[in-house]
Amino acid sequence: MRTAEIGQRFLDFFESKGHAVVPSASLLYNDPTLLFVNAGMVPFKHYLMGVEPSPWKRATSIQKCVRTLDIEEVGKTTRHGTFFQMLGNFSFGDYFKHEAITWAWELVTTPQDRGGFGFDPADIWVTVLGPGFHPDYPEGDIEARRTWLEVGVPADHIQGRSLKDNYWHMGVPGPGGPCSEIYIDRGPEYGVEGGPEADEDRYLEIWNLVFETEDLSAVRAKDDFDIASPLRSLNIDTGAGLERIALLLQGVGNMYETDQVYPVIAKAAEMSGKRYGADHDDDVRMRVVADHVRSSLMLMTDGVTPGNEARGYVLRRLLRRVVRAMRLLGVDRPVLPELLPISRDLMADTYPDVLTQWDRVIGAATAEEETFRRTLTSGTTMLDDAVTRTRAAGSSTLSGQKAFQLHDTYGFPIDLTLEMAAEQGLDVDRAGFDALMAEQKERAKADARAKKGLTTSTEAYTELRAKGETPFLGYTDLSVPTSV
Ligand code: ATP
Ligand code: MG
Ligand code: MG
Ligand code: MG
Numbered sequence: 001m002r003t004a005e006i007g008q009r010f011l012d013f014f015e016s017k018g019h020a021v022v023p024s025a026s027l028l029y030n031d032p033t034l035l036f037v038n039a040g041m042v043p044f045k046h047y048l049m050g051v052e053p054s055p056w057k058r059a060t061s062i063q064k065c066v067r068t069l070d071i072e073e074v075g076k077t078t079r080h081g082t083f084f085q086m087l088g089n090f091s092f093g094d095y096f097k098h099e100a101i102t103w104a105w106e107l108v109t110t111p112q113d114r115g116g117f118g119f120d121p122a123d124i125w126v127t128v129l130g131p132g133f134h135p136d137y138p139e140g141d142i143e144a145r146r147t148w149l150e151v152g153v154p155a156d157h158i159q160g161r162s163l164k165d166n167y168w169h170m171g172v173p174g175p176g177g178p179c180s181e182i183y184i185d186r187g188p189e190y191g192v193e194g195g196p197e198a199d200e201d202r203y204l205e206i207w208n209l210v211f212e213t214e215d216l217s218a219v220r221a222k223d224d225f226d227i228a229s230p231l232r233s234l235n236i237d238t239g240a241g242l243e244r245i246a247l248l249l250q251g252v253g254n255m256y257e258t259d260q261v262y263p264v265i266a267k268a269a270e271m272s273g274k275r276y277g278a279d280h281d282d283d284v285r286m287r288v289v290a291d292h293v294r295s296s297l298m299l300m301t302d303g304v305t306p307g308n309e310a311r312g313y314v315l316r317r318l319l320r321r322v323v324r325a326m327r328l329l330g331v332d333r334p335v336l337p338e339l340l341p342i343s344r345d346l347m348a349d350t351y352p353d354v355l356t357q358w359d360r361v362i363g364a365a366t367a368e369e370e371t372f373r374r375t376l377t378s379g380t381t382m383l384d385d386a387v388t389r390t391r392a393a394g395s396s397t398l399s400g401q402k403a404f405q406l407h408d409t410y411g412f413p414i415d416l417t418l419e420m421a422a423e424q425g426l427d428v429d430r431a432g433f434d435a436l437m438a439e440q441k442e443r444a445k446a447d448a449r450a451k452k453g454l455t456t457s458t459e460a461y462t463e464l465r466a467k468g469e470t471p472f473l474g475y476t477d478l479s480v481p482t483s484v
Helices: 003-016 042-049 068-073 097-109 142-151 242-249 262-272 280-301 310-328 336-347 358-392 400-410 414-423 430-456 459-466
Strands: 020-022 058-066 083-092 124-129 158-161 167-169 175-185 203-215 229-241
Touching: 003 020, 003 058, 003 083, 003 097, 003 242, 042 058, 042 083, 042 175, 042 229, 058 280, 068 310, 083 097, 083 242, 083 280, 097 142, 097 175, 097 203, 097 229, 124 142, 142 158, 142 175, 167 203, 175 229, 203 242, 229 242, 262 280, 262 310, 262 336, 280 310, 280 336, 280 358, 310 336, 310 358, 310 414, 336 358, 358 400, 358 414, 400 414, 400 430, 414 430
Parallel strands: 020 058, 124 158
Antiparallel strands: 058 083, 083 229, 124 175, 167 175, 175 203, 203 229
């Protein structure tokens, strides 16, 4: 089943249960607590918190998400993308736990020829909030546990877990509540037995059902539940990973090999003349390329341009990591003009904006790649030289001074130095680098103050005038005055 079809099935299912189908919001949806939308509930947060009445009692969506937190996982785990799509169903004070669990079970277990996802119930595991973690649930979320038992999940496939996994909130201010997650056992070749508590690679988390009960606006310390206040209504907020369901239903090993992503891996393989599946490190690089090409495309389409601050910096980092990964695969020519169109064509059916925004997107990407290639060429020689010297001196840590010089002279961001040094088996004296950066900032501030003093302060003139008239002696006396 293609990714787009899986998404459609989800929407159709919840539409048949009375949900309004709501289109994805932009990745830049305005939420001051976030850089990018990172969950399906973000555009609904106002309604969930009761700040505004919701136009619907029930809604369903496929939301574009970017999680920069997961950047280091990409290509290494099988399940983390910087960009992914979250399927969700939401209840704004309407149905609650019982329906949320029953419907999720129905959709995942209904055979594919009857509109469901057709997972084998024997492979399904679920988690609920365990006992003793939250003051409101001294015995754990027994209501959720009971409902899972009712739909037919055997007791030994239900695990109670701590707040970290089974109490969801997205920071404050925002709604929160206990949650229950659905996992699919991929079999012994993916890891050890014992359910999600034992192994989250073998047991793949596909869906998180959040039972929102609390408003964490009032919370001062992040996990201080005692001072959270009850929400005005009990809400349902669920999030299922579209790519994760796709990887399972398509029988592939990871989310980068699904139909919406894999052709970029194939292109990277073709460009580099390397075979995907032949070498672990090269495979990780190709997966990073495929993931980052897609997230960059989606971010640029929604209006982000590469830069040095916040959103722009995330994008810059993603684009640069693609260029570097391709270099490590042996491709030295410009790569983005060849890779981005592949991703564009894969995403265009679902997100037509990738076509209408294309000229701007490819223009910005090409310019960024050119600049970065210049930076790389000059900086890499210096870095290699520094690595050789460091090793020769019997050390395995590149000095903060060197890292700073790379930054200052060649525009090498510290992330890049850290990554490139790590590839050669070296650490970087990060504290040393930070200290030099802080010093530089201090100097810049002092310079700015000095300049400001010279150009805009009138104090000096006021002081002079207070001394009375100053006779001009320059015609007769050329000595330097010792004071003014
Ligand atoms: P994990 O524990 O695997 O990191 P999570 O618990 O952080 O996932 P949630 O915040 O519960 O994820 O998000 C809801 C769903 O979104 C998850 O069940 C998963 O299917 C999907 N998801 C989360 N993060 C990613 C990601 N980086 N890439 C792809 N899908 C994701
Ligand atoms: Mg996570
Ligand atoms: Mg999880
Ligand atoms: Mg989760």
